[in-house]
Amino acid sequence: xxxxxxxxxxxxxVEGYDEKFLYEGLIDHLNLQGIQVVTFDGVCKxxxxxxxxxxxxxxxxxxxxxxxxGIIRDAETDAANAFQAVEGALVRAKLKPPSSALTWSxxxxxxxxxxxxxCKPSGMLEDLCLEAVAANPCFHCIDALFRCVTQAGSPLxxxxxxxxxxxxxxxxxxxxLRIGEAGKKGYWHWNSPTWxxxxxxxxxx
Amino acid sequence: xxxxxxxxxxxCFEDFTIKPLATVNLVTGLNNVGKxxxxxxxxxxxxxxxxxxxxxxxxxxGVEKFRKDHEVLWGWLFSNHNLAATIELTGxxxxxxxxxxxxxxxxxxxxxxxxxxxEGLLEPSPGLGVTNGSVSRKLxxxxxxxxxxxxxxxxxxxxxxxxxxxxxxxxxxxxxHFVVSRKRFFEQDADLLDELTRKKRQNELVEKSRVFxxxxxxxxxxxxxxxxxxxxxxxxxxxLMPLAYAGEGLTRxxxxxxxxxxxxxxxxxxxxxxxxxxxxTLESVWRAIAETANTSKVQVVATTHSQECIIAAHKAFxxxxxxxxxxxxxxxxxxxxxxxxxxxxxxxxxxxxxAGKDVR
Numbered sequence: 001x002x003x004x005x006x007x008x009x010x011x012x013x014v015e016g017y018d019e020k021f022l023y024e025g026l027i028d029h030l031n032l033q034g035i036q037v038v039t040f041d042g043v044c045k046x047x048x049x050x051x052x053x054x055x056x057x058x059x060x061x062x063x064x065x066x067x068x069x070g071i072i073r074d075a076e077t078d079a080a081n082a083f084q085a086v087e088g089a090l091v092r093a094k095l096k097p098p099s100s101a102l103t104w105s106x107x108x109x110x111x112x113x114x115x116x117x118x119c120k121p122s123g124m125l126e127d128l129c130l131e132a133v134a135a136n137p138c139f140h141c142i143d144a145l146f147r148c149v150t151q152a153g154s155p156l157x158x159x160x161x162x163x164x165x166x167x168x169x170x171x172x173x174x175x176x177l178r179i180g181e182a183g184k185k186g187y188w189h190w191n192s193p194t195w196x197x198x199x200x201x202x203x204x205x
Numbered sequence: 206x207x208x209x210x211x212x213x214x215x216x217c218f219e220d221f222t223i224k225p226l227a228t229v230n231l232v233t234g235l236n237n238v239g240k241x242x243x244x245x246x247x248x249x250x251x252x253x254x255x256x257x258x259x260x261x262x263x264x265x266x267g268v269e270k271f272r273k274d275h276e277v278l279w280g281w282l283f284s285n286h287n288l289a290a291t292i293e294l295t296g297x298x299x300x301x302x303x304x305x306x307x308x309x310x311x312x313x314x315x316x317x318x319x320x321x322x323x324e325g326l327l328e329p330s331p332g333l334g335v336t337n338g339s340v341s342r343k344l345x346x347x348x349x350x351x352x353x354x355x356x357x358x359x360x361x362x363x364x365x366x367x368x369x370x371x372x373x374x375x376x377x378x379x380x381x382h383f384v385v386s387r388k389r390f391f392e393q394d395a396d397l398l399d400e401l402t403r404k405k406r407q408n409e410l411v412e413k414s415r416v417f418x419x420x421x422x423x424x425x426x427x428x429x430x431x432x433x434x435x436x437x438x439x440x441x442x443x444x445l446m447p448l449a450y451a452g453e454g455l456t457r458x459x460x461x462x463x464x465x466x467x468x469x470x471x472x473x474x475x476x477x478x479x480x481x482x483x484x485x486t487l488e489s490v491w492r493a494i495a496e497t498a499n500t501s502k503v504q505v506v507a508t509t510h511s512q513e514c515i516i517a518a519h520k521a522f523x524x525x526x527x528x529x530x531x532x533x534x535x536x537x538x539x540x541x542x543x544x545x546x547x548x549x550x551x552x553x554x555x556x557x558x559x560a561g562k563d564v565r
């Protein structure tokens with residue numbers, strides 16, 4: 001595999017390969033050009049990944065002068081804490097953090113942060129995906145599946161959102177895809193308002 | 206041992222500092238960001254007592270003939286070709302002892318100190334004239350360190366194109382070797398093997414080199430083929446074989462080890478270390494360098510363009526008790542005339558490699 005270096009003026013840092021593939025799918029859907037999605041999937045925490053991205057070959061040459069650096073991460077249990085952690089990491093990387101999520105700061109480069117799901121105190125990528133397909137006619141079948149499993153005496157999975165997302169994917173014409181790969185296939189209904197913030201963020205990059 | 210090194214007004218470095226240096230260091234980056242220039246700066250600094258090295262580094266770059274003009278010969282030493290500037294090369298050791306070499310051009314009339322003068326190393330290109338102006342300046346070397354030691358010397362071009370130094374250089378300070386990427390110095394290699402043999406250490410070289418050529422039984426110096434050169438005793442071969450005829454990789458590895466083994470407390474600078482070496486051998490090369498540098502207490506600074514070489518170095522050092530290795534990536538920000546550096550310690554390099562990121 002060729003080692004990755006920064007080759008675009010716009011860089012989007014995300015947490016893992018699921019997010020990378022999913023947002024690459026959304027970028028394709030929006031027909032946006034010149035955005036490179038980078039991840040340090042599981043190798044280090046997001047805060048460290050910010051520093052490492054800034055120091056990747058090509059960042060100073062391509063992004064710093066007039067490009068943009070976007071960061072998307074999960075709110076997890078506390079959206080405010082998630083934003084503060086990114087803010088601190090940006091300061092340590094000598095970059096000017098934006099005043100809040102979904103706003104942009106600076107010019108060389110422009111910096112933006114999106115905490116997902118937007119405007120909610122907590123959550124993760126799978127919550128967004130499920131919200132996007134909630135109107136799908138077969139979605140109630142997924143809920144019914146887990147009710148049935150509980151009634152059969154089996155405990156619910158610890159990460160119910162993830163389990164439901166994978167159950168939904170199991171019903172697609174090509175089952176077994178990962179969350180991110182399903183994004184590339186358009187299984188997460190890009191036309192859902194759930195993705196409006198992400199679309200706005202990516203267009204503004 | 207250098208803990209940090211600063212180059213001011215030297216070649217592409219207006220003001221550049223590299224730190225913290227380890228025992229073995231690898232410098233990477235795109236073309237034309239100053240990797241070789243950094244080695245040259247360190248070489249001049251280590252050889253502060255010999256101003257002729259300012260001309261020798263041109264030979265390392267393949268420029269062996271020059272016009273009889275101080276500007277042609279030394280002008281490119283100065284950043285932005287600013288001949289009025291003073292080059293300042295500062296090394297700092299782990300005990301914070303600083304050694305500073307200042308290099309500047311001064312009028313021929315400036316009195317340095319008494320000295321007989323000694324003819325230099327390079328011959329001029331024939332047929333090129335010398336104007337009055339071109340020999341009106343000499344290259345002044347001023348050395349000082351934290352202990353108060355100070356030295357001055359100078360070299361200049363004579364009207365007939367010879368390089369003359371104010372005081373003959375007497376070798377002292379730390380041993381410093383430069384392994385260049387373009388040229389092979391067979392005779393110098395033979396001299397080094399002679400010296401190693403005299404100290405009964407040639408077997409160390411043979412043992413380490415056998416990792417790369419399992420048929421190697423011994424190395425010796427011979428003049429049977431004309432010039433003095435190293436010959437190899439290879440199993441299954443009816444005669445000794447001049448090393449010059451062996452593969453580039455083996456010759457280069459032996460050349461490197463010949464310089465690291467005897468340079469106790471010194472500095473070995475290796476340009477494009479992976480040149481001619483197959484990628485599957487790189488980790489063994491680094492293991493040999495790590496071991497030799499550690500036992501001989503030699504600091505190594507090398508350059509590379511190869512990600513495979515960097516990964517091999519990381520693996521070789523990660524398998525040792527002490528990870529005494531650092532990677533530095535040089536880069537030039539767009540539209541700026543400065544060189545920036547990113548230092549990779551073990552953790553940082555591991556993150557980049559494991560995440561599949563380029564570090565060159």
